[in-house]
Amino acid sequence: MRHTEQADWDNIFRAVASEERRTVLQTLFDGNGEMAVEELVTELSDSPPTDGGTDAAVLAHLHHTALPALAKADLIDWDPQEGTVSLNALVYRLPIGTVSPQLVPPTTTGQQQRADD
16 A cells, blocks of 8 residues: 555455454464465364365355455455465554454553553
């Protein structure tokens, strides 16, 4: 996304409304933001909510549903010909905890103390 464009928040929130798509984003975060689609399939085949899905079924879901939706929301760059996917900078502008509560940054002692007051 170019800096002069406004984020399409409706599309973004539609994309992250799906647990499967949030899992894709979380997996990319865990993989340093970039991986081959084949590696993503392997990771997702063994984790909820696609746990137990065949690699072919997971690949089909990614190719036809999850990756296009995330790319349309400008949260990822996906190159079907190269078989790669990576996070876009926009994903770091999402409200804290949107993708996963695990991505919420820890509070400093001072911040925690004020929140407890």
